[in-house]
Amino acid sequence: MKKIVLFLLTLILINSCKDNEKEVIEVALDNSTWWKEGVLYQIYPQSFKDTNGDGFGDFKGVIEELDYLESLGITMVWMNPFFESPLVDNGYDVSDYRAIHPRYGTMEDFQTMLNGMKARGIKFVLDVVVNHSSDQHEWFKQSRSSRDNPYRNYYHWWPAEKGKPPHRHSLFDPEGGWDYDETTNAYYLHTFAEAQPDLNWENPKLRQEVYDIMKFWADMGVDGFRMDAFQFASKDTTYPEFPKGHEKDFIKWYGMRPQLHDYLKEMYKEVIEPYNVFAVAEGAGSTFQDAHDLVDEDRKELQTAYHFDYVDMSRTIDGYKLADFKEVFTRWDKAFAEEGWVAIFLSNHDNSRLVNRFGNTSPEFRTVSTQMLNTFLLSMRGTPYTYYGDELGMTNINMPTIEEYVDVAAIGDYEMAKAQGKNMDEFIKQLNYYSRENARTPMQWNDSLNAGFTTGTPWKRVNENYKEINVAAQNKDPKSVLNHFRKMVKFRNNNKVLVYGDYQLLQAEHPEIYAYIRTLDNEKLMVLLNFTDHDSSIILPEISKIEDININNYEALTINKDEVSLKPYQAVIVSIK
Structure with a gap:
């Protein structure tokens, strides 16, 4: 009711103003929800595009591809850290929060990139790493x-x-x-590597240092902040002895201490509110109450958070069950149907590639299964986050020996597995599947040497399939993963029912098809997704109410009375009466 009254008062105020004043108020009204209505694209900067031949992506590479970003229809970019750093953890060990690592360019390059995004209507989200710093800070x-x-x-x-x-x-x-x-x-x-000492958020001077850093970047024009590992920032400074085996429930014992909310309220007052920026937390605690305490509007803390429930279910070669996938997404949607906001994502820099974990990488099904997953991602309630290369269907890279790994997390996992006496052959197979290095291979721009990423030696080996999977080839193919992604983003941007609409799961028990309805006022869209490599049918009375087929990654849709038959990995969005 409070929101309705506020909206009506705003309309009255708009109608009572002069034309130029109306424009200002309407813009402000739009800005209040841009982070809900937008589509976020994540860039891992050292893997995006290199312009100086050193083998590492840089700001000028992003600048060269600003038109490409605009062509995707995305409205936000989150970029992984590019601060000065010894790079023990690829930039998540910051030695100077106000300086840029030379491999990425200069502050002037950053400002040019930022201005170029803003000219194209793209907001910029900064990755803030303040649970810990580098030991070289x-x-x-x-x-x-x-x-x-x-x-x-x-x-x-x-x-x-x-x-x-x-x-x-x-x-x-x-x-x-x-x-x-x-x-x-x-x-x-240190919660992470020994070169990443944890900052003491219990010290008010340290907190003010962090707020000043955020203000520095907000003054430069940054629109939002992604708070890395922030649910662990507050510590119990008595450092109690936790029970044996507690690390299996790491967040419960190390995260979401009550004092964290005091610090977030302080951050909101110091930075978020006066600069009209937004902040998203990595992680949402252990319970729905934890998540709501972070993001509910009246809390005045963060604006959104993302959780790991559905990512965690896909971390092993054994795969996942569609029933569990549906249950997790439905449960989280229900919990945030009335209050709060969450991000929707299936991959990022900390997880292997989307199509390997949730789709099918065979030549026959890679395209349609990636299209299906992107349709899902962009048709759920919440802010969708897509990771660079997933708009192409980029895949995992084969790394069967530990010597190929450079990631501190992978090496740490390997050492832990050895210390625990695990079967190392089996461990390497799993690591090859789930390692986050799979998500950090160079962007595949074309079929030239090194996929057009660099004229030098790439910092990480380019995936061998770049001649088949690349931007240049998919630009020309109207049925490509890339062009389907563009179509789907445009459809979401033009249909607020996919942003704010209610979500209703259909036939939760169906083992192969994920079907749901999104409803906003008199508008209804039904989403049908076949998660298998074979034809599958579902009986739905709502089929008889179809008015238009809006999205379809196949040529046709087969309907017989109340039964609809979907091709392997077919993804359909229809308007219904």
Whole structure:
């Protein structure tokens, strides 16, 4: 009711204003929901496009392809970190939050890229890594220099004379989350790699430093912030001894401490509200209440978050069950139907390729299965996030030996598996499937050497299938994954029912077809998705109400009375009465 009253008051205000004032108010009204109504495209900058031949993507490469980004219809770009960094974790170990790593270009290049996006109606979302910094950051250098240094309390320290600190699990380090530093005879805490010491958010001076960094980038024109690993930012500084095996439920024990909400409210007041930007948290806690406490509007904390339930179900070669896939998405949609907002994604820089995990990479079905998955992604309630290359159907790369891996997470997983005595042949097979290095191979622009990514030696081997899967080839093919993606984005952008409409699952028990209806006022769209490599049928009384077929990745749709038959990985969106 409160939102309806606000909307009516706004309409009255608009109608009572002069024409030029109306325009300003209408723009403000649109801006209030741009992060809900938009489509986000994620760029891993060192893998997007290289212009100087050093083998790493750069800002000028993105600038060269701004028209390509515009052609996709996307309205937001989230770019992984490009700050100054020793690159232990490919930029998620920041040594200077106000400086750009030279491999990506200069601050002037960044501003040119940002201006080019804005000229094309594309917002920019900055990846903010402030759960931890690099151990090469000046703050940490000062902090470790002496116990009475003013920066000492910017990080978490445990004096060695108290004995060894209680065990803390580390996601990247098999030795655990405390690392000894002999300079001051103390241990420092790191949730990730030992070169990524955790920042002490319990220190108000540290928090103000972070807000000032965010203001610096907002002043440059950044429109939003993605808060990396932020659910772990607040720590229990008593560092209790957790029960054995607690690391299997990592978020429960290490994430979402109550004080985190105080810090987010402070951030909202300092940055989010005055700069009219938005923020999305990586992760949404362990429960729906955790997620709502982060993103509900009256909380004045974050605007949206994304969770990992449906990504987690696809991390092994064994695959997933469609029934579980439906259940997860339906459960999350129901939980946020009235309040709050979440992101919808199937892949990103921390997961292997979308089509390998949820589709079919065989030559016969790669195109249609990727089209089906992109149709799903862009027809659900929530803000869709698509990862670079998924608009082409880029696939995993084969890396059967550990020597090929450079990712700190993959190497850490390997060391943990060895220490636990696991079958290493089986482990490597799984790593080859789920490793996030699969998602970081160079963008495939054309069929020239190195897929047109670089004239030099690429930092990571280009996938061998680039001659078949690339932008240039798919641009010319009206039935390609790329052109289907463009059509689907345009359809979503033109139909708010796919943004705000109610979601109704149809025949939850069907083992092969995912069917649902999106409804907004008098508008209804029905989505039909075959998740298998064979024909499959479903009986739906709603079929008789079809008015138009809006999206179809095949030439036709077979209907016989109330039964519709779908081809392998067929994806259809129809308007119904």
